[in-house]
Amino acid sequence: MKNSIKVERAKKNMTQQELAELIQVSRQTINSIEAGKYVPSTVLALKIAKIFGQPVELIFELEEGD
Amino acid sequence: MKNSIKVERAKKNMTQQELAELIQVSRQTINSIEAGKYVPSTVLALKIAKIFGQPVELIFELEEGD
DNA sequence: ACTTAATGTAAAGTATAATTTACATTTGGT
DNA sequence: ACCAAATGTAAATTATACTTTACATTAAGT
Numbered sequence: 707m708k709n710s711i712k713v714e715r716a717k718k719n720m721t722q723q724e725l726a727e728l729i730q731v732s733r734q735t736i737n738s739i740e741a742g743k744y745v746p747s748t749v750l751a752l753k754i755a756k757i758f759g760q761p762v763e764l765i766f767e768l769e770e771g772d
Numbered sequence: 773m774k775n776s777i778k779v780e781r782a783k784k785n786m787t788q789q790e791l792a793e794l795i796q797v798s799r800q801t802i803n804s805i806e807a808g809k810y811v812p813s814t815v816l817a818l819k820i821a822k823i824f825g826q827p828v829e830l831i832f833e834l835e836e837g838d
Numbered sequence: 839a840c841t842t843a844a845t846g847t848a849a850a851g852t853a854t855a856a857t858t859t860a861c862a863t864t865t866g867g868t
Numbered sequence: 869a870c871c872a873a874a875t876g877t878a879a880a881t882t883a884t885a886c887t888t889t890a891c892a893t894t895a896a897g898t
Contacts, residue, residue, distance in 0.1 A: 748812050748814055753834070755829070761828070
C-alpha cells in the first residue's frame with residue numbers, strides 16, 4: 707500500500723509533528739506510515755483523509771500484493 | 773468507528789464467508805469487524821469498499837472518541 | 839421437528855500497528 | 869560555518885489486528 711501523505715503535507719506546509727498532533731499519534735507513527743513501514747488503521751486513514759480534505763482512496767492506494 | 777458492512781453485504785446478498793474469501797481474510801475477521809470488535813487495517817477497508825463499489829468514508833465512519 | 843447454511847462468540851496464539859526514547863542526518867535561515 | 873527545526877532511523881515495549889479451532893445459536897427450507 708502506498709500513500710501520498712508527504713505530498714499532501716507539503717501542499718498544506720505541515721510538519722510531521724503538526725499532523726501527528728492533529729490526529730493524536732506520535733510523530734514516529736506519521737514518519738513510519740509515510741516511509742511505508744506499516745499500514746495504518748482505518749481510523750487513522752479516515753482522520754488523515756479528513757484533514758487533507760481528500761477521499762481515503764486518493765491518499766491511500768492498494769498495490770500488487772495487497 | 774462504525775461500519776455498514778452488514779448492510780452492504782445484504783444489498784449484494786453476500787455471506788460473511790464469501791466476503792472473507794474475496795478479500796482473503798478469515799470469516800471471523802469479517803464477523804468481528806461487523807460486530808465492532810476491532811478496527812480493520814486500511815488495506816482491508818480499501819478492499820471492502822472496492823468490493824461494494826463505495827467510498828471508504830461511506831462504509832466506515834468515525835465516531836466520538838476516535 | 840429436522841437439517842443445513844449462516845452467523846455469533848470465545849480462547850489461544852501469531853503478526854503487526856503504534857508508542858517511547860534516543861540519536862543521527864538533513865534542510866533552511868542568518 | 870553555525871544554529872535550529874524537521875526528518876530519518878532504530879530498538880524495545882505495548883496494544884491491537886488477524887488467524888485458527890471449536891462450539892453455540894439463529895434462520896430458512898423441507
